[in-house]
Amino acid sequence: MASFTKMANGWRAQINIKGHRESLVRPTKAQAVAWATERESAIRNHVDTGILKGKTFEDACRRYELEVSKHKRGYRWEALRLNALVEFVMDGKRLGDIELVDMSSDLIGRWRDLRMKGTEETKGVSGSTINRILNLWSHVLSTAATEWKWISHSPTKDVRRPKESPHRDRRPTQDEIDRIKLYCGFNDEPSVNQYCLDEIGDEDDQFNTVLAMARAEGIDPDQVRAELETPVEPEPAPEPVQKPAKRGRKPKTEKPADAALPEKTETEKEAEAVLQKIAPWPYPTSKGAA
Template sequence: MATIRKRGNGWRAEVYRNGRRRSKTFHTKAQAQSWALQVEVELDDLQMGRIPADKSVRDLLQRYLREVSPGKRGERWERLRLEALCRDDPLATVPLRELSAQTISSWRDRRLRQVSPATVLREWNLLSNAFNIGLREWGWVAENPMTRVRKPATPAARDRRLTQDEIDQLVMVSGYTDKKPPTTLTARVGATMLFAIETAMRAGEIASLTWAHVHAERRYVHLPMTKNGKPRDVPLSRRALDLIERMKPLTGEHESNIVFGLSPRQIDALFRKIKKKTSIEDLHFHDTRREALSRLAMKFDVMDLAKISGHRDLRILQNVYYAPKVDDLVSRLD
């Protein structure tokens, strides 16, 4: 039975049915009543094992976007992926009552012809989570069909590193020079790349770094939020500190200013543009992280390295981001 109560400036709906409880707050009483009625039907369907006849995969994914994605750190990525699927892929039109392992395998094979296995695996995990919520919380599917389908093979870990010649090419094309502050956005990307190689920071972390979190006197920067949801302190080499200091005349007026004055999108787009003007192939900005960690591994043990990089799983650090050159290993033998 549903209970609708006035709470502050809104209306709170509470539904308790078949041993399950749901609640949500709305701006109007009518919205609360409508939601409560929908939930009662869903809980009855869940209890009886019924799948809604009028729902498709698109309906499930759109509800996931409305109710689950908001507030997640990966919300933008989830929205882009799911909106594209709902718009472009035949999977979206499949009624949930007809959803099967064959439907999912057909989607998998289509995507593998369009994008890399790594991309398909990321989309796979997102879809699987949506189906799990549809199963456990909404009663919209009888099972997660992805559990009965073979995943694409996990691709080999990337081991691309930058050579000094490539670094020099990219810096030259960007227009960055140590002789003057980087006044253009392209030159700032050159400085950002060099900073990434010194610190192993991700593009998004560099793009969100403000002057308030730069502790030059103690030679470190503080990252209050990172990919794994935990804060992190990153030590600065003298070169990294010098790169930051060169930004001060341009962005250092207020503590809230972004140090390098670039967004993640600008870093990505301009780095691609710079790379196209060189002879360099198969290189992503994120490869600077592997280059940095491989260099830092010559100075720090694995536990210190994990603290710098923020890795909680040492296997990922070892297999994905640590790619020592054999010449470096040989030089350490004697």
């Protein structure tokens, strides 16, 4: 049986079933009751295995996109990759329709081999591309296992990774850049998207990313065009850090070099005249005395 307590920032729901305790704070009591009901049902049915049946790979990807990817700089890239994974068809079935409890390392390994080899609709990709997708896939399943408690462990840990692709040793030619522009539907008028594509091709030689997103991954080129047209806002420059003033020390005051000396008093002048008569200054040298 769940218990609910009013807190300063919402309602705290506490459950204790078969020695398993959990608690969570929600803004409203209705949300706290809904969470407690869902967790109680999951714990009663799968407390020993830690597996929540009925959750599909698409459910995990959509929740990961909303709760994790949305707060990253590479949100749009991850959203495109997750959507491509969900829509990928293997053995006549979408990957998104497969339940998480049925997702195994064998299934992911067959997907790896199929993507590297390529199909009639899609072209094969390199080992570096496979590793980037597997890293994202692994993080989704690891989050589902450790945080959401949907599965007991992530099967991606048992999947063999392919070798990384060799580094590029050349830059794209102008003919290759023109072909990419023609494929993506760019015109000859100067625009922001053409400038971005020229910069990508000339500097980092990353135009193959456009091909991978538009052709190999089966993504609509309009989405790629939207990515290129989106301006990137520069990050604000950090404010300079001011050092605190040191305590206990007075600042040094420099005297001006041309400061005038105070005038001598009459008494000082008389004393100086008497000293000059008794012992004149400067003293005469031996040559002068002779």
